């Protein structure tokens with residue numbers, strides 16, 4: 001089943017309404033793909049991880065590398081997804097998208113996976129409330145820098161909900177993004193709240209340039225590369 005079922009394209013402003021209509025009881029999900037790979041980013045980088053990619057996103061970042069997740073997906077029960085995740089026998093699970101928090105079933109799935117003893121990461125844009133997730137879920141909040149074109153969608157109320165287990169990520173495309181990230185880190189005292197991650201837009205800026213800026217500023221953040229894009233084909237899906 002394609003999303004949406006009537007064949008029309010799911011535009012960003014329709015996303016919340018669409019998923020509200022299609023998922024009244026939060027026991028099912030639109031799933032784009034489930035696969036095992038090495039976790040390429042975050043404090044868990046390098047570890048085997050099951051990725052559950054949910055369908056739909058209410059943003060359109062200029063450099064988005066998962067546009068296929070905007071529309072493609074199958075409707076599946078949370079039970080079915082939990083069963084498939086368990087079949088991979090990997091303790092680390094990341095729920096990602098698209099924007100996973102558009103779907104109510106994401107919260108149910110995160111809770112069910114925790115009950116099964118999984119370490120659950122949820123990667124979100126920071127444009128949806130993160131406090132709906134169960135305690136213990138590690139929220140990786142990808143604050144949108146100016147070059148995404150979606151900077152005005154960041155939900156600043158989320159900052160107050162961050163805890164020491166969470167991670168905030170800035171993906172840097174140019175110097176303006178870097179300066180913005182540095183200001184946001186300072187204004188909200190992010191390094192005192194949680195781990196701050198800095199990465200680069202793949203192919204848009206030399207990683208070394210951003211690394212040098214960080215060292216010059218003694219920036220209290222962890223530099224990271226999207227490891228999977230260096231190991232495998234950077235545009236391949238399911239790795």
Ligand code: SF4
Pocket residue numbers: 057058059060061063064065066067097098099125
């Ligand atoms: S939030 Fe993520 S999935 Fe959505 S457009 Fe931006 S990069 Fe793509």
